[in-house]
Amino acid sequence: MDALSAGLKKATIATAQRHLFLCMGPDCCVPAHAEALWEHIKQRVRETGVQAMRTKAQCFRICTGGPWIVVYPEGVWYGDMTKERFERILTEHLIGGAPVSEWVAAKNAHCTL
Numbered sequence: 001m002d003a004l005s006a007g008l009k010k011a012t013i014a015t016a017q018r019h020l021f022l023c024m025g026p027d028c029c030v031p032a033h034a035e036a037l038w039e040h041i042k043q044r045v046r047e048t049g050v051q052a053m054r055t056k057a058q059c060f061r062i063c064t065g066g067p068w069i070v071v072y073p074e075g076v077w078y079g080d081m082t083k084e085r086f087e088r089i090l091t092e093h094l095i096g097g098a099p100v101s102e103w104v105a106a107k108n109a110h111c112t113l
Contacts (some may be wrong), residue, residue, distance in 0.1 A: 011053055012051065012052075012053055013053065015051050016051050016052055016053040017050075017051040017052065018050070018051070018052040018053070018071055018072060018073065018074075018094060019052065019053045019054075019055065019071075019072040019073070020041065020045075020052050020053070020054045020055070020069060020070075020071055020072075021055050021056075021057050021060075021069065021070045021072070022034065022037065022038055022041065022054070022055070022056055022057065022067060022068070022069050022081070023057050023058075023059060023060040023062070023066050023067055023068040023069070024038070024056050024057065024058055024059075024067070025058075025059070025066060025067065026059075027059065027063040027064075027066075028059075028060070028062055028063050028064055028065060028066025028067065028068060028079075029066035029067040033067065034066070034067040036083075037067055037081060037082070037083060037086065038054075038056060040083045040086065041054060041069075041086055042054060044086065044087070044090055045090075048090065048094075048095065050090065050094050050095060052094060062079070065079040065080055065105075066079060066080070066081070067079075067080075067081045068081065068105075069081050069086070069089070071089075071093060071094070071099075074099065074107070074108075075107055075108025075110065076093070076099045076104055076106075076107055076108075077104065077105045077106040077107070078100070078103050078104065078105060079103075079105045080103075085100075085103065088100055088103075089103070
């Protein structure tokens, strides 16, 4: 398998149903806290078998109320992310299909959820 094929397979591009982007700061949150959250998200996505790609982002340009996570293809934005909040989002949104409405800070205009 060549390097490109291996990378595409590792990123789960062929099977991913969602894509999670996590803002790592530095202006909206402490980067070390975001990094610990990132490790938790990676572990829990693997453990649950959720078909989701994960990407770290340096800055979403919101610069307050982070860490932020956005879930695509829905385009649902959640701020003030913690491990505990992610657990509920994992259960209700990523597995159950219903965004956690009281934590949704924004949705892309095309979102029908």
